[in-house]
Amino acid sequence: SQELEQSPQSLIVQEGKNLTINCTSSKTLYGLYWYKQKYGEGLIFLMMLQKGGEEKSHEKITAKLDEKKQQSSLHITASQPSHAGIYLCGADFSGGYNKLIFGAGTRLAVHP
Amino acid sequence: DAGVIQSPRHEVTEMGQEVTLRCKPISGHNSLFWYRQTMMRGLELLIYFNNNVPIDDSGMPEDRFSAKMPNASFSTLKIQPSEPRDSAVYFCATQAARGEQFFGPGTRLTVL
Numbered sequence: 414s415q416e417l418e419q420s421p422q423s424l425i426v427q428e429g430k431n432l433t434i435n436c437t438s439s440k441t442l443y444g445l446y447w448y449k450q451k452y453g454e455g456l457i458f459l460m461m462l463q464k465g466g467e468e469k470s471h472e473k474i475t476a477k478l479d480e481k482k483q484q485s486s487l488h489i490t491a492s493q494p495s496h497a498g499i500y501l502c503g504a505d506f507s508g509g510y511n512k513l514i515f516g517a518g519t520r521l522a523v524h525p
Numbered sequence: 526d527a528g529v530i531q532s533p534r535h536e537v538t539e540m541g542q543e544v545t546l547r548c549k550p551i552s553g554h555n556s557l558f559w560y561r562q563t564m565m566r567g568l569e570l571l572i573y574f575n576n577n578v579p580i581d582d583s584g585m586p587e588d589r590f591s592a593k594m595p596n597a598s599f600s601t602l603k604i605q606p607s608e609p610r611d612s613a614v615y616f617c618a619t620q621a622a623r624g625e626q627f628f629g630p631g632t633r634l635t636v637l
Contacts, residue, residue, distance in 0.1 A: 455628040
């Protein structure tokens with residue numbers, strides 16, 4: 414979607430390295446959702462952010478939403494092969510029914 | 526809970542045939558979403574229901590596509606007649622009270 418840009422499109426890192434994926438919106442977000450997808454499988458929910466400046470962490474993954482609620486970042490610390498997959502951000506512009514618009518995804522490979 | 530259940534997991538059909546995809550939502554989730562994922566267009570929302578009522582079908586490509594939710598535990602997405610460009614992975618997702626959407630494993634549709 415042109416309303417939502419993800420970068421980079423793909424990323425190859427060595428195991429143990431940190432990495433950041435960005436999701437930028439052309440307009441204010443009511444909510445921002447991060448999902449992970451492995452090839453041939455469904456999307457796995459990671460985190461949901463709704464408030465400007467909000468930050469959430471789960472294990473080695475941290476997601477932030479900026480104060481203006483137009484950009485989010487997903488940071489992985491000390492990456493592992495299990496982190497490999499496609500990371501998608503989904504934006505709620507509707508403010509009500511959680512109708513999500515998804516970015517194109519970032520394909521992450523972690524080499525041992 | 527078994528999560529969102531979709532059937533079939535794989536479908537191969539010939540152009541012109543009718544295709545019906547099925548989804549059983551997580552019990553108690555009152556919103557249901559149908560998405561389509563392709564390499565070219567990414568993940569797109571087709572239609573979503575709230576309390577079994579279609580709320581927004583603006584993503585449905587054309588009249589060949591139709592979706593129903595006759596009760597809270599079942600939904601179908603039908604394509605009639607199918608075309609090769611309909612080949613994609615179709616996901617069903619249902620929404621929990623606090624806004625996160627849970628995705629099913631998807632149905633991989635191939636139209637020859």
